[in-house]
Amino acid sequence: MLEIYKSVKELLKLDRVCIDNTIFRLHYKATVIILITCSLFATSNQYIGNPIDCITENVPSHAMNSYCWIYGTYTVPERLNGVIGRDIIQPGVGSRDGASEIKFHKYYQWVCFVLFFQAILFYMPRFLWKSWEENRIKMLVHNLNSLVVPEDNKEERKKIIINYFKLNMGHHNGYMAKFFFCEVLNFINIISQLYFMDYFLDGEFSTYGFEVLKFTSLEPEIRVDPMARVFPKVAKCTFSSYGPSGSLQNFDSLYILPLNIINEKIYVFLWYWFIILTILTTISLVLEAFILSCSLVRKMMLKSRLRCTRLHNVVKLLAECKVGDWFILYLLSLNIDAVVFEEIIADMSASIESAV
Template identity: 60%
Template sequence: MDTYCWIYSTFTIPNRLVGRVGKDVVQPGVASHVDGQDEVKYHKYYQWVCFVLFFQAILFYVPRYLWKTWEGGRIKMLVLDLNCPVVGEDCKKDRKKLLVDYFRTNLHTQNFYAFRFFICEVLNFINVVGQIYFMDFFLDGEFSTYGRDVVRFTEMEPEEREDPMARVFPKVTKCTFHKYGPSGTVQKFDGLCVLPLNIVNEKIYVFLWFWFIILSILSGISLLYRAAVVAGPRVRLYLLRARSRLAPQDQVETVARQLQIGDWFVLYQLGKNIDPLIYKELMGDLAAKFEENDKDTV
């Protein structure tokens, strides 16, 4: 019976979820019922949980894969081992010159590079919100309130509380099995089916509920931050000052005035990967180069 019920669908009786186990009901959702009168809820998704989780993991990896493909190791090549605090003076001077020449040559041509990163951030937000709706559909509309219901369940009295984990992932269910009797007549057996895997599934989805809510909030905040960065030159200036706090502010302002969003993004990412002292010297060299270009233009 267990094997048959595992392969085919099992069901519970939703209006028998509340009651004393062993007196009112055999298990939550398992009790006698009348066909056509009592509501019956079939559970089929437990067979697909592992495949769905694997599919979701692939969806989460897609934005990262896109960015790694688009980025092509540019920041790693630009760092040129300047993330080490101990670098030979000649080597440091040559590599700083390469960076300054790179920015002078590619000034105002890196916006597309930055916007591809921003697209991946938007995809992260769409992905996590879309997966919340997808899991809600997969679990017959139960996922959107699943974690909240579990927390509320722990605060209720034992006699009157309905276990949401038993409602979504029942460990014991009912199963109808048909077979031929001795005379060839079809007989119907109403049996119990044990689903031990749901002991793991219910914990996985409680964790996923809280994790997805946290991810969606953080992704939303990240998008608001990114919108402020794209729309506000002053915001970019403040962030660049914070990243190059060792450099004089007038040098930072001189550099920031020359940068578009793509140039700012690359320079800001370099600040995360270069030693702060070397980054300070790089900002000074960039400011001097930009001031020299302005004088030549005049």
């Protein structure tokens, strides 16, 4: 298993410098790892066997496997419920007349590609933010984010931060706006992907998690397995060819789809993960908007990162700062040792007071 996921190991590394928040990291870190892992797992023949196996006598099995994998299998929706072994052999598999509706299934062959494409979309806001951020915080906190900060280096780095802040005070609103724009992109992306997966699964994804949860509480005789409806483990396929005399012949065969055992579990997990992530992202955006509109909250958030600095130093400093300046200070507080950051705030406050 470790050999399969060797390519994911790089994504598990945490950045030494924090330039975002926890919800942002859930999008580009946790969700990307989940999607890539699921994509790799869906292609691991070593653990699920062949993705499709046919049961047929008249056509070579390898030809039927290739044909039905390419053109898709189908189930009969009216045969989804019933007692297996008496009414049906498997959910969705049974006899049908000419008027019976059939449902074709081809999306399972695209699952691994779609999951990987979704992972790329989840990483795009992070890519934009890193491009716009230009390692600004990393350069400012250089050598100040370690457990032990050398005294000779500390004073020099403090002066660099204070001088940078004095020269650029009032010019960080664009920096803050770009970060907030990327957070909005995260929200747009997660909503769009919910609609996209519902379209990809023929309208089944929107209620998939609820249906699976409800399925476990119903009586076996009346319940219809939503996982079997979306990802059938056994399906049918019809292969048409010409006989020796040139007449058309149809060969109806059963197919076992081991790949769907993995797919159904993947999408149950993704349904709950995406719903939770959507709720958390919405709450985060509302809180961000509240923080940006309330100076008192910004003061208390910055003060919470300090231990001994008097509140009036923070108030005095923030009185001269714009929202973007506060955002830079807050990011610095996440990356710099608390004692060193307190000294920087005190020196900044004294510098502003002397200038006034």
